[in-house]
Amino acid sequence: MEVDREDGRTPTMLRPLACSRTVLNRAHGSASWSQGDTKVLAAVYGPKAGTKKNENPEKASIEVIWKPKTGQIGKVVNDDGALLPCAINAACAALVDAGIPLKHLAVAICCCLAETGCVILDPTKLEEQKMKAFVYLVFPNSVLSVVQDSGPTNDEPMEHGIITSVTHGAMSVDDYFNCLKSGRAATAKLSNFLRSRLQNRLPSDLLGDT
Numbered sequence: 001m002e003v004d005r006e007d008g009r010t011p012t013m014l015r016p017l018a019c020s021r022t023v024l025n026r027a028h029g030s031a032s033w034s035q036g037d038t039k040v041l042a043a044v045y046g047p048k049a050g051t052k053k054n055e056n057p058e059k060a061s062i063e064v065i066w067k068p069k070t071g072q073i074g075k076v077v078n079d080d081g082a083l084l085p086c087a088i089n090a091a092c093a094a095l096v097d098a099g100i101p102l103k104h105l106a107v108a109i110c111c112c113l114a115e116t117g118c119v120i121l122d123p124t125k126l127e128e129q130k131m132k133a134f135v136y137l138v139f140p141n142s143v144l145s146v147v148q149d150s151g152p153t154n155d156e157p158m159e160h161g162i163i164t165s166v167t168h169g170a171m172s173v174d175d176y177f178n179c180l181k182s183g184r185a186a187t188a189k190l191s192n193f194l195r196s197r198l199q200n201r202l203p204s205d206l207l208g209d210t
Contacts, residue, residue: 003114005127007036011120012182014109014189019089019197021097029098033090035122037080042090044072044098081124082110084136084166089190096198105141105198106163107190110134111179113171119182133169135176137162137183141191 003011015036024030027043034040072094074087085108092105112123112131120127128134140161167176 003116003118003120007124011118012186014122014186017193019093021093029094031090031093031097033086033093035082035086036124037078038082038086039077040087040090041075041077042072042094044094044100046071079125081128082122085110088138105194106138107141107187107194108136108138109183109186109190110136111183113175113179117175119178121182121186133167133171135179136166137180138164139184139187141194
């Protein structure tokens, strides 16, 4: 049984997506990610390469290896539901912007379970408050890989895996798997959008097959 959504979307329809990179000048990598009225800024600091000094290679020198100070921080610009998935998507885009080596990217989505048993995706803040339960799901990006030869893991295709699952509220096993099915199906749109926003800044040899 379907539910009526105040913004007119169908249960599986996502809000408009927006992503911008290099939005902060002093960060080594940064990005903003918006899903509807929910918006998060993410920044990555470090590792930073050392500055070049005036050196004489014929003289003795002492090599010092500094442990790089790294960190990823986020700032919530506006919270209108599905905040954690929005923050995760922003963080991934910022890591790519910083040139951090990644085994693969990730796409996150929020799936809600209504009292009627209907699964809705990408809820607003008001919808979250009315739901029986909801789950945050993070999947490997099945469209874009940032390493060469990133094949299956343990004989299971990457697109069949899951990175993180965080649930709030009580739901049956069947309801959880319904959320998992709906969430995985919706990540194709997120993956395509992420690819379109990142591929023009990535070397061609780091892009997956098209």
